[in-house]
Amino acid sequence: MSRHRGESVPIPTTIPDTQNGVQYKRLHYLGKGGFAKCYEFQNTATGEIVAGKVVPKTLLTKQHQKEKMMQEIALHKTLTHKNVVMFKSSFQDSNFVYITLEICKKQSMMELHKRRGPLTEPEVRYYMKQIAEGMDYLHNTMKMIHRDLKLGNIFINGEMVLKLGDFGLATRINSPDERKKTLCGTPNYIAPEILIKSGHSFEVDMWSSGCIMYTLLVGKPPFETSSLKETYSRIKRTEYVIPEDTVGPAASNLITSMLKNNPKTRITATEMLEHEFLTEGYLPKRLPSSALTVRPHFTERQMTFNTTKKPLIAVDNLPENEDFQSDMPMVKVDPTTRRLQKKRDDIDGLYNMLQDTILNAVRVLPEMPEDAEHPASSPVYWISKWVDYSDKYGIGFMLCDNSVGVLFNDATRAMLHANANNMQYLDKEFQESFFTKNDFPQAVKKKVSLIDYFRKYMNEHLLKAGAAAAPKDGDELSRLPYLRTWFRTRTAICLWLSNGSMQVNWFESHEKVVFCPKMKSITMLKQDGSTQTFLARKLNTLGITNSMKEKIKYAKQMVRKCREGLEQEEQQNRQRMRENIRP
Incomplete structure (x- = not known):
């Protein structure tokens, strides 16, 4: 049984849907939003996994709350589109209302945004085309307004397909001239006519x-x-700036077409699908799941800004034909300096997160608090196996998707992807190259053989073998996080990946914890392969166990050691820069 605040009775582990003749087993907790808690539900007859939203009836005591929920169900159940979360069923018992939905295992675009920050134009084209197709269906086929489109309400399934979800504020338009008056939406995304x-x-x-x-x-x-x-004031004035060094002309044109203050002049979903940003630039057939945490591998041509044949549409409060200018001058940053700055941001983020948790989580609990759990912040990658062969070659490791990496003793790095064919290689200067296991430069022949050796060794000796994943669309774009650095003590091994996550494995207890600075989360890797993720800020409020506090203290020592190594790198880089600019 599971009990959350606001629930008078625990949520059952076996949930019968008598109306449809189905029985579900409640599995992993997925998160919460509004009145609902969300879990994985498994159909006990078919084994199908769905997302189950559970709403306690104690939170639906007012008539308008019940009507709002019934309206959301009534609207959502009518929708069938590849870019809309599929509604499965709704039913209730004496204590709860249940809604089952298509499960989206890659979480929402909010988590993608937190992990990655700014995306490349090909990725944005890939995502925006799907958003436009979902909106075109809602607006033109179903005559429905979503009214709360935001990153957190756009979900990603296991195939990296976007799904519009959460129709709690949605409404139908019954005639072309009908206008709604309800004040609704999320501050950063709300339109001026609503305000x-x-x-x-x-x-x-x-x-x-x-x-x-x-x-x-x-x-x-x-x-x-x-x-x-001030945010609302800027929205009403349509006051914003598009940085021209990061956004190409066609992308700028589409953004300004959508952010027109006058809704009558705003582009429609149908027109958006025909816009040159979506039709003329490079559009990936599918993005790899690695794109959730690491920028995909695109060619220079694929990355070229999409140009535009149309004049830029000026922001409404700027003079006609005035170009958008960034307040900051464009500065070309040295690649090594950029890489070290990224490491600095990650290590400082880790240190601050751990320090805050140690100082603020003053309550000691017998077990980790369930209300601090946030499965959506679980790491995309963690290290499932490793082997220390540094006395001869280096350290090898296997990621949770069965891809394999080696940090060689000569400071080069190689990754063999989950399909056991695609490879990426970083030389000592972090210059990256891509090839396959059967077609590679002769200079890396020995390392290709070694990474294959590491893979076979880990599969045969450490855990049960992980089969190579079947090739699929998007594999050619995949990039994996590499191992920045590692070290071991008598009690644990510390492994720091290039996506910012730091993993500590304790030898005696076999416990493994991943600390992520971007999500500000702490993840416990369980022996059965499952994960349990907590938000650091919630632990600060609710408290932690003594065991976790000791682990955080130990991890802080590891972070301090990584900081010392980074400071040496930064000092060497400053010296290099000074020597390069000497006359």
């Missing part, structure tokens, strides 16, 4: 899509400030 209460329709979803596209390309919402009042 000024002039009446709204489908155009509010296009505005939200413009905010989403800007956020994906730039790394932050266009109108975000530290003050809600």
Whole structure:
């Protein structure tokens, strides 16, 4: 049984749907939102896994709350589209209302945004095309406005397909002239006509899509400030800046077409699908799941900004034909300096997270608090196996998807992907190259043989063998996080990946913990292969166990050691830079 705050009775582990003749087994906790807690539900007859939303009836005591839930169910169950989360069923017992939905194992775009920050144009094209197709279906086929489009309400399934979800604020438009008056939405994505209460329709979803596209390309919402009042003021004035060094002309044109203050002049979903940003630039057939945490491998041509034949549409409060200018001059950053800055951001993020948790989580609990769990913040990659052969070659490791990496003693790195064919290689200067296990430069022949040896050894001797994944679309774009550094003590081994995550494995207890600075999360890797992830800020409020506190203290020592190594690298880089600019 599981019990959360606000529930008078625990949620059962076996849940019968008598209306449809189905029985579910409640599995892993997935998260919560609004009144609902979400779990994996398994159909006991077929084995199918779905997402199960559970709402205690004690939280639906007011009539308008019941009506809102019934409206969400009534609207969602009518939708069938590849880019909309599929509604499965709804039923209830004496204590709870249950809604079962298609499960999206890659979480939402909010987690993608936190892990990656700004995305490349090909990725944004891939995602925005699917958002546009979902909106086109809602607006033109179903005559429905979503009214709360944001990163957290767009989900990603196991095939990296986007799904619009959470229809709690959705409504139907019954005639072309109908305008809704409800004040609703999320501050960073809300359209100006909602704020000024002039009446709204489908155009509010296009505005939200413009905010989403800007956020994906730039790394932050266009109108975000530290003050809600100022954010709303900027939205009403359509006051934002597109940095031209990170956003190409065609992308800028599409963003400004969506972020028009006058909804009548705003681009529609159908027109968006025909816009040159979506039709003329490189569009990946599918993105690899590694893109959730590491930038995909694109060629220089694929990465070229998509140009535009159309004039840039000026922001409404700027003079006609005035180009967007960034306040900051464009500065070309040395690749080594950029790489070290990324390491610095990650190591400082780790240190601050651990330090805050040690200082603030003053309550000692007998077990880790369930209310601090946040499965959506679980790491995309962790190290499932490793072998120390540094006396001859280096350290080898296997990631959770069965891909294999080696950090060689000569400071080069190689990764063999899960399909056991695609490879990436980083030389001592971190210059990256890509090839296959059967077609590679002769200079790396020995290392190709060694990484294959490491893979076979780990499969045969450490855990049960992991079969190579079947090749699939997107494999050619995949990039994996590499091992930045590692060291071992008498009690544990510390492994720091290039996506920022640091993993500590304790030898005696066999416990493994992953610390992620980007998600500000702490993940316990269980013996059965499952994970349990906690948000550091919630642990600060709710408390932690003595055992976890000791682990965090130990990890902080490891972070301090990584910091010392980084400081030496930074000093050497400053010396190199000084020597390079001497006359």
